[in-house]
Amino acid sequence: MADVLISVGLLVVGFVLLIKGADFFVEGSSSVAKMLKVPSIIIGLTIVAMGTSLPECAVSITASLTNNNALAVSNAVGSNIFNLMVVCGVCALFNPLAVDKGTLKKEFPFSIICAMLLLVLGYIGMVLGRADGIVLLVLFAGFIIWMVRSALRARAEASDEEYEVLPVWKCIVFIIGGIIAIKFGGDFVVNGASTIAAKMGLSQNLIGLTIVACGTSLPELVTSVVAAKKNELDMALGNVIGSNIFNILFVLGIAAAMSPMGFIMENVIDIIILMVLSLVVWGFAWTKQKLDKKEGIAMLIMYAVYLVYICVR
Numbered sequence: 115m116a117d118v119l120i121s122v123g124l125l126v127v128g129f130v131l132l133i134k135g136a137d138f139f140v141e142g143s144s145s146v147a148k149m150l151k152v153p154s155i156i157i158g159l160t161i162v163a164m165g166t167s168l169p170e171c172a173v174s175i176t177a178s179l180t181n182n183n184a185l186a187v188s189n190a191v192g193s194n195i196f197n198l199m200v201v202c203g204v205c206a207l208f209n210p211l212a213v214d215k216g217t218l219k220k221e222f223p224f225s226i227i228c229a230m231l232l233l234v235l236g237y238i239g240m241v242l243g244r245a246d247g248i249v250l251l252v253l254f255a256g257f258i259i260w261m262v263r264s265a266l267r268a269r270a271e272a273s274d275e276e277y278e279v280l281p282v283w284k285c286i287v288f289i290i291g292g293i294i295a296i297k298f299g300g301d302f303v304v305n306g307a308s309t310i311a312a313k314m315g316l317s318q319n320l321i322g323l324t325i326v327a328c329g330t331s332l333p334e335l336v337t338s339v340v341a342a343k344k345n346e347l348d349m350a351l352g353n354v355i356g357s358n359i360f361n362i363l364f365v366l367g368i369a370a371a372m373s374p375m376g377f378i379m380e381n382v383i384d385i386i387i388l389m390v391l392s393l394v395v396w397g398f399a400w401t402k403q404k405l406d407k408k409e410g411i412a413m414l415i416m417y418a419v420y421l422v423y424i425c426v427r
Contacts, residue, residue: 138289167361170365183376186322188323230389250370
């Protein structure tokens with residue numbers, strides 16, 4: 115019992131380090147980018163979108179390197195399902211969530227294609243190997259180039275007031291401190307989650323899909339809820355979709371390239387569920403180009419049903 119309590123403590127400390135580390139890293143990096151006259155829109159599409167996904171990245175890479183492969187895959191897939199259904203669902207409860215038409219036509223379908231590609235690569239041989247990881251990383255590089263080009267076209271609309279510029283010394287402290295916190299936070303979460311799974315007879319897959327996925331998705335939840343409260347509604351869904359693409363292409367890409375990850379049938383089923391839920395939310399958003407309160411409640415209920423399913427299967 116003492117081991118479980120210590121592991122729960124490690125898990126909580128790990129989540130705090132991950133979330134605060136991501137905050138510091140984003141703030142420091144954003145200020146450096148502003149000093150270098152990088153447009154705010156590019157900062158938002160790259161540094162901030164990646165920064166909110168750093169916890170997933172730290173956990174999945176650490177899990178992959180320590181051969182906790184089930185935790186690596188389930189964390190990324192579980193985070194994507196949580197982002198889509200809970201983050202967007204909660205935001206829609208505050209205000210109808212406006213959806214940019216360009217996001218509906220480009221990024222949203224691309225996120226579903228990414229999930230489909232992950233399913234195909236993982237199902238072939240039931241392993242996500244180094245070559246598969248490289249394929250995902252090459253696609254990620256292409257996606258970043260696409261985002262930057264889109265941002266440059268829209269730079270005239272970008273606001274220069276979005277980020278506060280910090281002193282250079284503070285930027286360095288924030289970036290280095292953020293990286294250290296993310297590194298140790300990832301270690302603590304993986305060690306804590308693995309011990310809890312072993313002691314309580316739960317699978318790493320279940321722990322990864324629930325506790326770890328929800329914990330590492332807290333930055334996306336906080337960022338999107340704040341945006342919704344400030345009526346910056348067009349940002350919220352775009353932030354979630356961008357994070358979901360990052361989780362599959364970069365997080366799992368780099369984890370697989372460093373250490374091949376075995377797939378189990380539960381991973382395959384969860385990716386199919388992610389694709390189905392993505393299509394449902396895409397349909398919701400397409401009808402009125404927004405997600406209203408009723409649809410937000412429906413999304414949260416669907417997530418609750420999914421949680422019950424993964425706990426009893």
